[in-house]
Amino acid sequence: AQSVSQHNHHVILSEAASLELGCNYSYGGTVNLFWYVQYPGQHLQLLLKYFSGDPLVKGIKGFEAEFIKSKFSFNLRKPSVQWSDTAEYFCAVLSGSARQLTFGSGTQLTVLP
Amino acid sequence: DGGITQSPKYLFRKEGQNVTLSCEQNLNHDAMYWYRQDPGQGLRLIYYSQIVNDFQKGDIAEGYSVSREKKESFPLTVTSAQKNPTAFYLCASSHNWGQQNTEAFFGQGTRLTVV
Numbered sequence: 001a002q003s004v005s006q007h008n009h010h011v012i013l014s015e016a017a018s019l020e021l022g023c024n025y026s027y028g029g030t031v032n033l034f035w036y037v038q039y040p041g042q043h044l045q046l047l048l049k050y051f052s053g054d055p056l057v058k059g060i061k062g063f064e065a066e067f068i069k070s071k072f073s074f075n076l077r078k079p080s081v082q083w084s085d086t087a088e089y090f091c092a093v094l095s096g097s098a099r100q101l102t103f104g105s106g107t108q109l110t111v112l113p
Numbered sequence: 114d115g116g117i118t119q120s121p122k123y124l125f126r127k128e129g130q131n132v133t134l135s136c137e138q139n140l141n142h143d144a145m146y147w148y149r150q151d152p153g154q155g156l157r158l159i160y161y162s163q164i165v166n167d168f169q170k171g172d173i174a175e176g177y178s179v180s181r182e183k184k185e186s187f188p189l190t191v192t193s194a195q196k197n198p199t200a201f202y203l204c205a206s207s208h209n210w211g212q213q214n215t216e217a218f219f220g221q222g223t224r225l226t227v228v
Contacts, residue, residue, distance in 0.1 A: 001172070009153070032215050044203070044219040051215070090155060092217075099163050099210050100171065101146055101217055105155035 002027040004093050006104035013081055014112050021076040021107050023091030030096035033074040035065055036103075039087045047089070050074065061085070083113045116140065119204050119220035126191070126198070126227050134189045134223045136204035145187035146205040146217065149173060156203060162187055163209055191225060199227045 003026045013019060025031065035047040048059025055067040065076045074091060091104040117138045126132045138145065144163050148156040158171030162181040176195025181187055187206075191198045201224050205217040 006155075032210075034216055043221050044205075046216050049214075049216050092156075094207075094210065094215055096210055099144070100158065100161060100169070101144075101205070101207070102158060102172075103148070103156035105153065 002093065002095050002098060002100065002102050004091055004102050004104040006091055006107050008107045009105070010108045012110045012112065015083055016080050019078040019081050019109070021089055023074045023076065023104060025072050025093045027093060027095045032094040033067060034092040035059065035063070035076050036090045036092060037087050038090065044090070081111050083111045085109060086111045117204060117206055117218055117220040119223050121223060122221065124223055124225045126225065128227055129193045131190055131192050132225065134191065134202055136187045136189065136220060137185055138206040139185060140206055140218060142206035143184070143209045144207045145181070147179065147187065147189045148203045148205065150201045150203055159189065198225055200225060
């Protein structure tokens with residue numbers, strides 16, 4: 001069965017620090033990749049997505065992610081975080097064969113003002 | 114207003130009772146999903162459906178059942194066989210693989226509490 005790993009469970013940063021959240025998946029075939037964000041008390045929102053083409057994708061609010069096929073990774077980055085980025089972040093993978101959308105366990109990001 | 118509607122927002126159930134959570138979408142999506150969200154465990158897939166009258170078990174299907182009689186609707190029944198049903202349940206929908214955009218859209222969730 002496919003799986004998605006997010007190794008950082010809780011990350012605490014000060015404002016203006018750089019962010020990188022790791023995401024690795026186990027499926028070897030064609031995939032679509034996503035990062036979602038869940039702000040406190042709100043529903044899940046799409047941050048960015050990768051389907052094909054340029055492996056470096058840009059999303060909303062200054063976030064970006066890089067797909068490295070050889071490492072089965074799709075890490076999320078932001079050069080300078082803000083207090084408003086405090087939220088839980090989820091990586092997700094849609095596999096081409098199983099058609100199953102699998103999520104990682106999430107990373108809680110806390111940004112200190 | 115397009116989107117996914119889950120109801121109710123809060124649900125209380127007595128032990129031993131079955132309960133059905135509603136999920137409706139008007140986005141013309143073929144695929145629909147049910148997830149359970151518990152602190153520290155992310156979103157775990159319960160069931161998913163790619164087309165009407167067909168669905169597949171996810172990673173934690175035991176104690177749950179679904180139906181997909183209409184494209185717009187994907188109700189989830191939490192049965193009395195589910196040992197730990199108290200959780201936050203999320204429904205999502207998306208276009209199927211092979212279409213241009215497969216990102217999932219989520220409902221607001223249903224918080225189920227067994228009393």
